[in-house]
Amino acid sequence: MADSARPLNRRAFLATSGLATSGLLTAVAVTGAPGTAHAAPRGRALPSDPFTLGVASGDPEPDGFVLWTRLALDPHAENGLGGMPARTVPVRWEVSSDSRFRRIDRRGTAAARPDAAHSVHVELNGLRPGRDYWYRFRVDGHVSPVGRTRTAPHPATFGPALAMAFVSCSQFEHGYFTAYRRLAEEHPDLVLHLGDYQYEYKKGVYTIPGGNVRDHEGPETVRLADYRLRHAQYKADRDLQAAHEAAPWLVVFDDHEVENNWAGYIPEEGSDTPSYDDFRARRAAAFQAYYENMPLRRRSIPAGPDMQVYRRVRWGRLASFHMLDTRQFRDDQGCGDGYKDCPAATDPKRSITGNEQEKWLLDGFRRSTARWDVLGQQVFFAQRDNTAGPVKKTSMDAWDGYAASRDRITKGWLDAKVRNPVVLTGDVHAHWASDLKADYDDPDSRTVGSELVCSSITSTGDGKDSDPADQPFLKINPHLRFYNNQRGYVLTTIGKEEMRADFRTLPTVRTPGADISTKATFVIEDRVPGVQQAYLRPYVSAKAAAQPDQELIRQTVRNETQP
The missing domain is CATH 2.60.40.380 (Purple acid phosphatase-like, N-terminal)
Known part of the structure; x- marks a missing residue:
């Protein structure tokens, strides 16, 4: 591909591209x-x-x-x-x-x-x-x-409580993988990686304030050799290796394993991938390298530019993990990327999962006998309106950009009488906890599920401690219960009576070896949809941080009384 190739406008990409496929490599199962x-x-x-x-x-x-x-x-x-x-x-x-x-x-x-x-x-x-x-x-x-x-436990048994952690977004250049090391020290039974395991950019393209901590090797990942080298650079990190050694993983990709904000066979807006054939070849290379570097079964061997990663893993009678793919089968983002007031967002014909995956998921809800049905997926599920006025502006890359698709999935678990639906999410580089609503535009609408969102391992650098009271998203969207903008992961304990989620955070990723701490803990009770804050460490300002830590306060707050 010539360096001088002119980037195509995303909206015109399919209209101006040929439809013939190029010769593509296929991963080999060993x-x-x-x-x-x-x-x-x-x-x-x-x-x-x-x-x-x-x-x-x-x-x-x-x-x-x-x-x-x-x-x-x-x-x-x-x-x-x-x-x-x-x-x-x-x-x-x-x-x-x-x-x-x-x-x-x-x-x-x-x-x-x-x-x-x-x-x-x-x-x-x-x-x-x-x-x-x-x-x-x-x-x-x-x-x-x-x-x-x-x-996993025998299908007819619950087994002991499951210690499960979930993570996402590890940009090598933005920090050290200390969070992976601390995760390994937690000795979980299972780890879910929800995407952005590696990033595609060449050195110096995706920078953070204060400068990147370390550099990517090689060019932007486009060819198979590029993706293999990039995965090897990440895999050589001993902190990441420790996390893999500690427990079995369930992995799904998001966008950066291929290219930022790609959708189906359409590359990023303004991408330097010049044609339909070029992007199919890039996707094939990315998928082959992804399979080669992940502990996946032979069912996930890529067939050229296509790869099967949505799947269901049962943990006895305790939990079913529905691992989703919200990239490969989605319609193109409506009105371009970013936060928009976009009519396409509510178009009932548009989907983030594709019809086949949607049917598979709804069938899984109907057949489920699990205590907890957990969706392991990539992008924010609950509505996040970023303006307080009557005009709604939401992210076109998240489920907000595919609102009808979200409504069908939510209706599916309600119709199937799923006992405890819980959505786990990555992508947004911050910790969140939220109630899932039957109607997000009605604050009094009933709560029908729960969403837990993990921060990044390193992406966007240190971030900072956050006072939830000052977070505009929480004020505009009352169903959003918690926010923190530091790096880390979420450690959950899933039992028969409740799911407990500890939001674990690091003070810095600019230097290795930082200690981990729990910023907040939320509980989801059996048959009680929505998140309940169980332990609260009061927000500490920078000035007060030099003082001795305030004692953790036990504060069980039920949804109906939570402000």
Whole structure:
């Protein structure tokens, strides 16, 4: 693609582009069936540790999970192939119910192939439900770090309370991944990553006040080699590796894994991707690299520019996680990006999920017997009007830009009598807690669900502590209950009687090693839709911050009395 290619106006993109597809790469599944050895030609022993990108696990089921690693002698190799030889490398794997591996429950060999960037995906089954397992890989005398993972409970049981954390938005340049390290130290049972795992920009394009903390390597990610290199740069970070080693992950992508604010086959407004074919090729490259670097099952192997990531994972009778894809099948953003008063936002024909995914989700609601139905998804679900006047201005990139789509999903869980619908969200680089309403324009409308939004791991830098009383969004939108603009994650405890959410925050990401603290805690009670603030640490001004911490105040506040 020529540097001088003129960016197209997003609205005219499809009208001026051809519809022919270009030749596209397809990701290769590298799996090890339980107890099966996959032979590979032996070459010279690798000269150094190939496990520089760590290990990971994901998509747990009652009898198994996916194990992942990717071999790289040099994570910073410009061709994105990690300095590996152009041959298949046999990788031995071991799984044990003992953290010291005194007894090996399962073992096998998988083939790390060059056409999959020497990534390995091992899908295991036949294990015991609701158990911790540990795993590791071996190549030529080199041993990987040990990862801990867990099987889901038996489908007929609740199992113990689930410690689940959810995260999003880790821009490498904007800070250190301390939040990932602190998350690992929480020892969760499950981690949900809700998108923007990596960012596409070249060095110096996406900057923050005070300057970026560190730099991206390579150009903006467009080609497969670019995406592979970018993932390798992120994966080489030891704090991120620690979070992957701590627990199984459920991952879904948002926009920056491909390009900012893309929608379907339409690139960002003002993108330098000049044609329909070019963007399909870019999407295919991004998806192949995403699969190669994530602990995903073979059902998610990309087919060119298409990839299956929406899926359902059941955690016994306790919870069903409906993991959504709000990028690949959406209609283009109405009236361009940003906050707008846009008639297209309420067009009933427009969708953020696409018809097939919407039907899948509504069917899941009807069939669900879970105590908690959790939507793991990318963009703000509740209405956020940013003007106090009669004119409504909302984000065209979020569910506000697809209001009819949101109404159909909400009606779906009401019609199905879903016991406890909870939406988990990333994207917006701040912590939020909100009630979901039957009618957002009527403050007295009944509450029909709950939304918890995690801040970013690093994106937009430190941010600052925030007094909710001074937050305009909370004044304009009374169903929005909490806001904080610091970096961190949300740690939840899901039990039969309630879901507790601790909003964890860091004072800085500009230097590594900061301590984590809880800014606020919210509870969602069984059969009581909406969020209830359970623990409140009063806002402390910068002047008062030098004084001893104020004592945490226990303050259970029910929805009907909450201001």
